Amino acid sequence: MASLIYQNSTRASWAEDFSFLNNDKENKEGLALKKSYLKVSDLNLYINKTHILKNVNLEIPDKKITCIIGPSGCGKSTLLKTFNRLIDDTEGIKYTGSIWVDGLNIFDPKTEITEIRKKMGLLSQRPCPLPMSIFDNIAFGCKMHGEHNRKKLNQIVEEQLKAVGLWEEVKDRLKTPASKLSIGQQQRLCLARGLAVEPEFILADEATSALDPISSKHIEELFVVLKNEYAIILVTHTLRQALRIADHVIFMYLGEVIEAGPADEVFNNPKQDLTRKYLEGAFS
Amino acid sequence: MKFKFIEEKIAKVLMVSSSIVVIAFVLNIIYTIFRRGMPALNWDMISKIPAGGYYNGGGGGILNAIVGSLYIVLGSTILGLLISIPVVFYLNVYLKKDSKLAYIARLAFDVLFGIPSIVYGAFAFTIMILLGMHTSLGGGILVITLLIIPIFIRSMDEVAMQLPKDLLDATYALGATKLETIKVVLRQIAPGIATATLLSIGRAIGDAAGVMFTAGFTDSIPTSISQPAATLPLSVFFQLSSPNADVQDRAYSAALILIFIVLIISLVGRFITNQFSKNKI
Numbered sequence: 037m038a039s040l041i042y043q044n045s046t047r048a049s050w051a052e053d054f055s056f057l058n059n060d061k062e063n064k065e066g067l068a069l070k071k072s073y074l075k076v077s078d079l080n081l082y083i084n085k086t087h088i089l090k091n092v093n094l095e096i097p098d099k100k101i102t103c104i105i106g107p108s109g110c111g112k113s114t115l116l117k118t119f120n121r122l123i124d125d126t127e128g129i130k131y132t133g134s135i136w137v138d139g140l141n142i143f144d145p146k147t148e149i150t151e152i153r154k155k156m157g158l159l160s161q162r163p164c165p166l167p168m169s170i171f172d173n174i175a176f177g178c179k180m181h182g183e184h185n186r187k188k189l190n191q192i193v194e195e196q197l198k199a200v201g202l203w204e205e206v207k208d209r210l211k212t213p214a215s216k217l218s219i220g221q222q223q224r225l226c227l228a229r230g231l232a233v234e235p236e237f238i239l240a241d242e243a244t245s246a247l248d249p250i251s252s253k254h255i256e257e258l259f260v261v262l263k264n265e266y267a268i269i270l271v272t273h274t275l276r277q278a279l280r281i282a283d284h285v286i287f288m289y290l291g292e293v294i295e296a297g298p299a300d301e302v303f304n305n306p307k308q309d310l311t312r313k314y315l316e317g318a319f320s
Numbered sequence: 321m322k323f324k325f326i327e328e329k330i331a332k333v334l335m336v337s338s339s340i341v342v343i344a345f346v347l348n349i350i351y352t353i354f355r356r357g358m359p360a361l362n363w364d365m366i367s368k369i370p371a372g373g374y375y376n377g378g379g380g381g382i383l384n385a386i387v388g389s390l391y392i393v394l395g396s397t398i399l400g401l402l403i404s405i406p407v408v409f410y411l412n413v414y415l416k417k418d419s420k421l422a423y424i425a426r427l428a429f430d431v432l433f434g435i436p437s438i439v440y441g442a443f444a445f446t447i448m449i450l451l452g453m454h455t456s457l458g459g460g461i462l463v464i465t466l467l468i469i470p471i472f473i474r475s476m477d478e479v480a481m482q483l484p485k486d487l488l489d490a491t492y493a494l495g496a497t498k499l500e501t502i503k504v505v506l507r508q509i510a511p512g513i514a515t516a517t518l519l520s521i522g523r524a525i526g527d528a529a530g531v532m533f534t535a536g537f538t539d540s541i542p543t544s545i546s547q548p549a550a551t552l553p554l555s556v557f558f559q560l561s562s563p564n565a566d567v568q569d570r571a572y573s574a575a576l577i578l579i580f581i582v583l584i585i586s587l588v589g590r591f592i593t594n595q596f597s598k599n600k601i
Contacts, residue, residue: 122489127416154495164486167507176503177494226490233494 073098074119074237074267075136081111081118084128088114090291092133096237096284101259101268103278103299106288107320112271115288116239119269120156121149138236154181157230157266159243163222165214166229170206173214173225177233196228200258220251227258238262240270244277256281275315279303287311353579357572365573370539377564382574387541388457388549390581392531393524395461395545396468400520403465404472405506405513412480413488413498413505426477432470437530440467445533458545460535467530468520475519479512480505507596514593521585525578528553552578 074096081089089111096102104112117123119135121142134141142152166173174193183189193210197203202224206217214225223243230238240259244252259268260281272278278285278299285302287295287310295302295311306312313319364381371380407425415422444463453459487508491501506513528551536548537558552574559571 120493122492125416127418150495150497153493156493158490158493160486160490162486164484164490166487166490166504167510168504177496180494180496180500229490230493239493 073136073138074269076115077134077136079115079118079131079133079135081114081123081129081131083126083130088291089118089131092293094286094293094296096267096269098267099263099265100283101263101270101281102284102286103282104269104271104286104288105275105278105314106294107314108273110288111291112288113241116241116269116271119237119239120153120158122153122158124149154233155236157227157233157235157238159223159227159230159238159240161242162246163219163226165217165222165225168214169211170214170217170225171210174229174232177229181233192232196232197225199231199262200224200228201254202228218251220247220254223247223251223255224258227255231262236266238266238268240268242271242273245273275320287314289314350579353572353575356569357574357576360566360569361573361576365570366577369541374539375558375562375567377566382550382552382555382570382577384539384541385550385552385555385574386577386581388460388535388538389525389552389578391457391542391549392460392464392535392551393521395457396464396524397517397521399461399465400468400472401513401517404469404476404516407473408476408480408509409502409505411477412483413501426474429470429473429477433474437463437467437527438532441530441533444530448534454546455534455536455548456546457535457542457549460531460549460551461545463530463534464524464527467527468524471520471523472516475516476509476512479509479515483508510596511593514589514596518586518589521589522582525582525585526553528557552581 076092076094079089079092080087092115104115106112114123118131119137119142123129123131131143134143136142137152137155140147140152142149166176168176171193174196175189178189178192183192194203194207197206202221205221209216214222217225223246227238238259244255247255256277259270262268263283270278270282282299285295285297285299286293287302287306287308289310295306295308302311303315306315364379366381366386367383368379368381369384370382371378374380411422411425440463444459444466448454448459483505487504488501491504496504531549531551532554535551537550537554538548539550540547542549556571556574556578559567559574562568562571
């Protein structure tokens with residue numbers, strides 16, 4: 037099992053690795069050991085016949101922060117949106133390969149897409165609160181999934197707002213519109229909203245890039261705390277951010293995964309030339 | 321002086337003068353209606369139905385037309401909303417941006433928007449003959465609903481097209497189905513719905529040609545939707561057609577009442593819109 041935790045994405049090693057998934061008995065053991073499990077196998081993605089993601093093979097470790105880095109347009113955000121299939125709405129989309137989440141292939145027509153999305157809290161680049169009150173923003177997801185008990189909802193809202201450090205700031209104005217909050221507070225609210233539906237993963241797409249430095253730091257600190265319970269996948273433009281908080285790093289270039297591995301390994305001892313050049317700032 | 325400053329000045333003069341022309345027209349219309357309608361306006365006008373010989377200067381009022389118009393507006397607005405919201409939701413949430421169906425539907429609604437109400441009236445009238453219906457409140461509601469659906473859909477659609485993709489994504493990311501996003505979408509486009517409703521009410525209450533064949537005209541207040549109903553614009557029309565100057569003045573009073581109703585609905589509508597849009601992001 038240890039070999040599974042993380043590997044570089046050379047195809048040969050992944051082919052070996054993938055054979056494990058085909059072995060049902062071992063697979064079940066693997067799931068029992070690991071709570072959250074996300075694995076990408078031979079993923080190819082095309083938009084209007086343009087090859088966007090090329091042969092991506094990855095595994096996302098649980099209870100760690102995984103940073104996806106790479107220059108603009110390398111497919112980081114597309115990859116992230118593929119994890120919860122938000123990419124489906126894009127015109128002319130086509131994909132091959134598979135993504136396994138807790139033993140289910142998310143591309144399988146039988147897999148319920150809403151269940152997959154529920155497992156993946158999403159934090160977008162700009163905070164996007166729902167057009168309702170602070171309270172309703174968090175309660176919305178819970179209500180949608182069948183929780184209507186007022187007492188329970190109050191409790192969830194309080195818990196999640198405390199989890200993102202927003203409770204003290206908003207506890208007296210839960211009924212005010214979420215749009216009245218500052219942009220940093222809105223982003224924390226969005227995080228709390230995602231946490232309220234009990235996800236296993238947190239997908240963050242440059243979640244701090246629209247924020248001021250203090251709010252940004254706040255979110256980073258939250259990620260570091262939250263990784264004790266969730267697998268966090270963070271697409272980031274800022275190399276320094278990845279250096280600060282990443283446990284694992286995936287470096288992408290022109291739609292390919294060039295290098296992936298534990299953060300100190302990738303940052304201090306990159307195996308690929310391209311990675312070294314990127315880290316040295318030769319291109320960005 | 322530099323050319324661009326002269327340009328700025330000329331543009332400003334043009335903008336101010338066109339605003340003044342528009343406002344002057346509106347004020348002139350309101351002034352005329354007030355001048356001729358105000359003296360004839362009295363409590364009887366709005367509290368009584370026409371007595372015998374009303375159109376020749378007899379007593380009574382136009383309560384029949386006020387109530388008839390309100391019934392038709394209320395009925396058609398509710399029906400119109402019930403039909404239009406699903407259409408707008410389907411066009412904007414279910415269909416992709418470059419969908420051919422969406423393109424054709426929008427084109428169709430644009431054309432319907434421009435069709436004069438008399439054509440709707442004639443169309444509905446032939447259907448009513450086929451069904452063996454008489455002129456009735458129901459027929460009036462039907463034709464006005466047809467008339468305002470394009471207004472509803474196109475004005476809500478304009479707002480819904482601005483719906484942020486991020487907002488839908490955020491809702492999907494919580495595990496929502498397309499249908500479940502409707503709660504979010506409706507809140508976000510609430511100001512658009514309110515504006516569309518106000519525009520539609522304005523058109524519905526002011527339309528004379530559409531209801532002429534379908535709702536008919538009567539001196540009594542309808543007690544069921546199968547009875548004919550009077551409307552304010554037709555009431556204005558019939559009184560204005562009278563050779564008697566006093567009756568003509570009453571036509572202006574009726575117009576005044578019509579404008580007043582529209583004003584009240586608009587103010588209430590704006591107030592409700594503000595309540596709804598405070599959550600908008």
